Amino acid sequence: MIEIDPDICVLCGLCTGVCPPDAMELTAERLVVHSNCTDCGWCVPYCPVGAIRGGRPVPRRLRAPA
Secondary structure (H helix, E strand, O other): OOEEOOOOOOOOOHHHHHOOOOOEEEOOOOEEEOOOOOOOOOOHHHOOOOOEEOOOOOOHHHOOOO
């Protein structure tokens, strides 16, 4: 299951744009992961501060550029 660390998340929204099932929502206060999350892990490498954990490993060739 995808987990968001609210103490680290800077609410940049990069993860919401890459979420295939559109399961993430950025509010003024926090990032919300909805029940339609498939735990695919696409959002994890896009987080610039490492606030997202979990999901299946994304192959290196498909990861976000560093």
